[in-house]
Structures are given as structure tokens and as C-alpha cells.
Amino acid sequence: MDTYDCIIVGTGPAGLGAAFHLSANRSDLRLLLIDKERLSTGGLRHDCKMNFTYPVGFPADSWTREQAEHYLELVVQHLNPSFMNKTGLETYQRRAERLDVRLLDIRQYHLGTDGGLRLIKSLMTEIERRGIEVSLGETVVGAEPADRRIVTNRRDIGYGNLILAPGRGGFRFLQTAMKKAGVHYQDNIVDIGIRIETREERYPIIRDYYDPKFYFPGLVRTFCTNSGSAYVVKERYETREGRHYYSVNGHAYSNSRKKNGLVNFALLKTVTLTAPLASGQEFAEMLGCQAMLLGGDRPIMQRVGDFRVGKRSKAETFCDDLFDFQPTLADCAAGDISLAVPGKIMRNIWRSMKLLDTVVPGVLHPGTIMYYPEVKLYANKPSFIDDYFRAAEHIYLVGDGAGTSRGITAAWASGMRAADGILSS
Ligand SMILES: Cc1cc2nc3c(=O)[nH]c(=O)nc-3n(C[C@H](O)[C@H](O)[C@H](O)COP(=O)(O)OP(=O)(O)OC[C@H]3O[C@@H](n4cnc5c(N)ncnc54)[C@H](O)[C@@H]3O)c2cc1C
Secondary structure, eight states: EEEEEEOOOOOOEHHHHHHHHHHHTTTTEEEEEESSSSOGGGGGGTOOOEOOOOTTTTOOTOOHHHHHHHHHHHHHHHHHOOOOOOSHHHHHHHHHHHHTTTTEEEOOEEEEHHHHHHHHHHHHHHHHTTTOOEEOOOOOOEGGGTTTEESSSSSSEEEEEEEOOOOOGGGGHHHHHHTTOOEEEEOOOOOEEEEEHHHHHHHHSGGGSSSOOOEETTEEEEEEEEEEEEEEEEEEEEOOOEEEEEEEEEEETTTTTTOOOEEEEEEEEEEEOOTTHHHHHHHHHHHHHOOOOOOOOHHHEEEEEHHHTTTOOGGGTTTTTTSSSSSOOOOSESOOOGGOHHHHHHHHHHHHHHHHEEEEEEOOOTTEEEEEEEEEEOOOEESSTTOOOETTTTEEESTTTTTOOSSSHHHHHHHHHHHHHHHOO
């Protein structure tokens, strides 16, 4: 059986952060990066918008500002971002403050979906140049912590240390691995919301601030704004029982692509459930399935003009008169999202939309589209036994899957933090 000093599962930003940091500090270590895909997935591959300011992407229960800022400076050295300019921020912030809304001033860098692919290729070339072994298209099916080996669909491999960074999509894999390693975990928060799509002139702030981060009362926030050449997409998810649902998302291409004049962004409400409900994840999955039931196995979309008067949207009038642009996600059912979104969540989101329209007038134009559901699941939160995301002897859990990040830069930082744990042991 082959044995490595460290095996890293996942070539997303968390896995890459760990690999680069380990190899930079200990070139003698034998490292293996494994991924079931042929290319890294997630945000590096879709849109690749990076935020370099705490607290965006850094869950407060895993990171202090000082820790995040320390690692963010190292992430900057690796990814060499060109930060985007912002203009007129004070005016928007003044308007927001009057309404108890916060607009964060975030350092941002946007590569676009095509730029992200180029970045992945150059990072993988550098990984190879450093002599880190990479195995793509190989799925890790489990870990055997007692004899320090992992089992893949091809072989058994021994490890000195193991870093698991399987992302949000690796939710179930991580849960099984945690059970096997005796790691205690608890339920995590879920984010549930809608995605807005409108004409750029109805959300002109994006000309001043690429991905404006608004925080509204009621734990609602704007998330992942895309413009220029921007599209709404749907992603397929499977529940524990094998049912599936689609969550919407958004991305944009780099500036070199033809612009479509549209902008999209999510409005997400964070939901923390406590006893007697056992699992926020299952709650969110049920909402996803319910939306599929109402949308005929597709997400639902509704024009603001219909929503505000309590009417469902219909396919035959969806692009009529004031409803003056085609939805970029065509495979979606015109309907009534208020039938599908829980009342409390919908009230909070609608209130946030009205507040947003007061800060940036235009977004409540009748033609604006609301897509549902946009669901963000995070794996169950492990109990860590040290400050380096070590969850069991020689096992570190990092990235979005382990709940230690919610974005590219924080995921990269969490991988580096686990690497520091290994370097200091
Ligand atoms: C459509 C989309 C757009 C996004 N846009 C942005 C954005 O613009 N900016 C931003 O900051 N964030 C964005 N995100 C979020 C971002 O992708 C994540 O925060 C980030 O990628 C998390 O990094 P990670 O390394 O934890 O996981 P991931 O990037 O998801 O990587 C996990 C890797 O582990 C592999 N893996 C999983 N299980 C196994 C297994 N059993 N065996 C082997 N390999 C396995 C997966 O194939 C995957 O490559 C986006 C996410 C999506 C889905």
C-alpha cells in the first residue's frame, strides 16, 4: 500500500490552500491531492468572485477577525488579485444606515467563469511543478482512522495526516467519515432565499460596486451578485432518501464576453433551528422538494409585478409589456413563489427588498424576476479538538463542507490553517 505524509481530499480552494501551504513550508513532504472530478469544482469554476474582507465567507464561530486577516494576507500572495474599484460608497452607506441596513466595504476580485477555469489550470500546473501528486477522477469512499488509510474506488492509501475538504457537495461523505472517526458534530445553519434578476439599470449600484454586500434586519443578506454577462443557473441536489431538487444560483463571464445587460443576486435568510427539530438540512431539503412539487420538477419564477398583487405568474404573459426581458434560466416554471416559501422567510425577504429599493431605487420594478429556491446547505458542524480544524487524531476537516468557510478565500484560508496544524505538530 502506498503511503503519503499527507493526503488531501478535494481540489477546491480549501484543498489547494492546504497543498500550497504545506509544500511551501516543507518541500520534503510527500503529498497527494485526490478529487473525484477531473477538474476542481465550486466557486473557482463558477463565476470566481473572491472577497478579501472579514467577515464575508468566514463563519464567526470558526474565525476571529485577527485569524481571518492573517490568513487573508497569505491568500492574497497566492492568488494575486487586482481589487476592483468602488465609487459613491458613502452615499449608499448613508442611505442604508438610516434604515438599519449595513453595506459592507469589501475588497473584491472577479475572474468570471471563463477566468476561473484559466486560474484552475495555472494552479494545477504549479501544483505539479512543486512535485505534489494529483489523482483526478478518483473517489474516496471512506477512511479507516484506526490504521490510517483511506479507501477509494481504486485502492487503499496510507496517510500520516489526512485533510478532508470535500465541499458542500461532499456533505454526506463527510458525515460518514465523521461517524467513523468518532467526531462529534451538530446541526448547522441553513441559508434559504430567492435569486433576483433584473435589468442592470434597475440595480445601478453594480456600476459602483461589483458585488454589494447588504445586511438587512432579520438575518437577510445580499449574496453573489453577477452582472455584465450574467446568468441564473440551476443545480441538482439529492436528498438522503434519493429524491432530488434544484437550487438556483448565478454566475457571470469575464469582461471579454458579450454583455447581456442583466444582473442577478441572491437574497438569503439565515435560519438556525434548535430542538425539537433535529436537522436544518432536512428542513431545507424538504423546502427544495416542495418547490419542485409546485414547479413541476423545476424551480419557480415570479415577476415582482405579479407577486406584489398576490397573483401567480403565467408562462403566456411572462414576457409581456412591463415584463420586458427574457429570464436567463429558461427551464423554470412561471408560478407563485409565495405558495412555496415559508411565511416568515418570505416576509423577511420582501421587507429586505423594499429596504433595498429605498437604498437603490429600481429593483422593485414590476419586471424584476424572483427565482426560488436558492438553498445553501452546510455540513454538520464538527467539534474540533484544536485551533487548526483537527477533528480527530491526524484528521483535519476544512472548507465549506466542514462549515469552516462560505466562499473561495475563506476556504483557501481554512486549508492553510489545517496545514499550519500539521506543520506545527
Ligand atoms: C455555482 C457556484 C458558484 C459559486 N460562486 C462563488 C463565487 O463567485 N465566489 C465565492 O467565493 N464562492 C462561490 N461559490 C462557493 C464556493 O464554490 C465555495 O465556497 C468553495 O468552492 C468551497 O471550497 P471547498 O474547497 O470547501 O469545496 P469545493 O470547491 O466544493 O471542492 C470540493 C472538492 O472535493 C471533491 N470531492 C468531494 N467529495 C469527494 C470524494 N468523496 N472523493 C474525492 N473528491 C471529492 C469535489 O469533487 C470538489 O472538487 C460558488 C458555488 C457554486 C456552487
